Amino acid sequence: MRARSIRGTGGAAAAIAIAVAASACSAPGDGSAGGAKDSAVVGIAYEPDTLSPLLGYGKDGNSKIFDGLLTHDADMKLRPALAADLPKVADDGKTYTYKLREGVKFSDGKPFSAKDVVFTYETILDKKTNNASKTELDAVKSVEAKGDDTVVFHLKYPYAPFAERTVLPIAPEHIAGKQDVNTGAFTTKPVGTGPYELVKWSRGEKLTFKANPGYWGGAPKIKNFTMAIIKDDDVRATRLDAGELDGAILPPNLAKKYEDDGGKKTYAAKTFDYRVVTLPTGNKVAGDTDIRRALDVGVNRKAMVDSILDGAGKEAYGPVPTDSPWFTKGTERKFDAGKAKKILDQAGWKPGKDGIREKDGVRAAFPLWYLSGDKLRQDHALAYASDAKKLGIKVEVQSGTWEVIEPRMPKDAVLAGGGSPADPDFDQYTLLKSSLAGDGFNNMAHYDNKKVDEALEDARKSGDHAKRQVAYDTIQRELVKNPGYTFLTHIDHLYVVDKRFGDLSTQVEPHDHGLASGPWWNVEDWQPAK
């Protein structure tokens, strides 16, 4: 009797376990074999926190599931997407009017209209929405729908680069508007107007997409697209070798071995992704203009590009890369240790007993923090310290998490990174504007320069390209005279992709990479070999 009841209990328990396991298998039924001609699998290093544009997903464009009013082409020029044309700017740059494309539908079949645009922007700007990037829309005063096909943005102040912000993806009001914006199902099961529909997001494992047959831009040739999330660089390379992946982002040392691979092609995407040392104004040494100028000419950027980046990158003299049209020619700083020493000698920084310079009893030493675990930043920090040491400046390299580093930012130097290619305003205003000093992670160096402040305002107010160029030239020249940062390198992002997809292109990429950029930035246009 008893033995039987044991068996009964055990059986029931097993049945429950199996039922629980089975109920978790909630994947749809259409299976697609790997390696098919019309499918692509790529390996990326980062996973998005959310797929809801209302919480910040795809804010820089290229979200695959969604479209913005505008989008970027390969040269990062703005092109209409959900808007029919580029916006009409009026009222001295304070009003932006977008006429919308007709006949666009969300992938659930419901039509897209102006109210979805208004809903998206108003929800993001809502205080209750946990969107960490909403600062980027600070200029917006209100968004207004005029009929079904026109949207008007009213700005608080003239803001020339505003159109660049409208690549932000548009969410459907009829779905996202009916649930909790911060945690609703829409954050993991998004519906948009984009070229692909999300099939499944298996957290920590992969994102699978299928082509949206009703896409307004034409149905993509690549029918199935998978992004496998593989955090470890070596594992990603191994799975690329094993044929599980068609393409992947790789660090320079691992990408190297595919150079002679007949079946794969390596792409080096140019970027705005810089590595920089902040020289905080609040530090007696790092805040000293002569020290700043000496470091600016006394660090060997070329050596960093060659040794740390294996040549995949270029020297940086400011947030604007040297090959950008916004770069001011003639502001390149040649590596010249002799000149750097002369600057220090003339300023009265005299070498002390141990070779470290001193002036008025202050030792030329300051700490430099980098984010622990980031090998690239560590390498940059150590190279910087070793170059500085040759000039007689002691840079003490230390590592920590942001929680440790942040309170020290007003006094200690930090090896930081960033970069946003869409408009020079995006990087420079937040890096250099004195009123933003210490505001979150903005202006980490507490840089304070009146001329730069004025030029920053001029540059964002004027819609005239020539006037803006003059303002940015002023800023870049000021940075030579009084650098608040030592910009070190701009880093290429390397991708290896199977040759069967033909010749692909890359965009100029921002600091963040892997998900929205890479050769698959336009996967909807790929033409796989038959």
Add this chain to the structure above:
Amino acid sequence: MARLVGRRALFAVPVLLVVTFGVFAIAAASPFDPVKAYAGTAGLTASQDNLDQLRANLGVDRPLAARWWEWLTSALTGDLGDSSTLRQPVADVIGERVGWSVLLAATAFLVAILLGTALGVLAARRPGGWLDRAVTSLAYTLEAAPPFWLGLLAVWLFALKLGVLPSGGLTDTASSAVTAGQVATHLVLPAGVLAISQLPWFVLYVRQGVGDALGDDPVRGARARGLAERTVLLGHALRSGMLPVLTLIGSRVPELITGALLVETVFSWPGIAAATVQAATSVDFPLLAALTALATAAVLLGNLVADLLYGLADPRVGFDG
């Protein structure tokens, strides 16, 4: 029996209260900032206003006792709250993942028990024989090997060198469908590693238990009556030798849970492990508390089941003792 269950259930209440409060206290004392964890890279360009607003919305600056009490009271009404890092209700996070963890752990546990019993019986049959020595020394070696290390070794051997089994994930990378066949092949390595890491304890307990039982009077009597060796071994010795193993089943549950966390990480198994790690490093209070409560409940339940089984298998052991 009912009284035992009832008493254990009553005992579970204060344990769960203490454990969840402990989680809140430890998380509150950790140096990680939940707002930074939430904002991620976007936080590096956000204004202080924006960050302050997030802090207020997430409610992370309120006293920990108040937060714990709110979490507890709403959890009792069935609302586990929302996970800040995964931007999903906690119930959804657990619902999506716990099934896969249960599948992994249950498969591994079953394999470990079956294989452990078989090896243990074989070893006990000829104590000191070559098989006994081989099995025992292997068991001691495995006892010292951490599961993640075994996992990496298995990936290296079966996925990279031999190429016979997939290295990770629930299904093939290119596939969007979850089929039983795919899950089965992807389950082999993680479940195998987890089973192997649990195996030594079962082998050693069964070997000891059966070995002792073989020397007992009833078994010697059975042999003397001329019963077949098979019947003696399985019918008599194993039956009484298995008793300590029943206790072991309960006490192995905690290790099974921690082992599963490590194994899931190595094999990108979409169970609750990744969520647990993420919840801990991003100070995601509601998720962390729910997962900890779940693990605690599993351990308490494991002990209860072991005691019940023991009582049922050996009538001399009362349920109220």
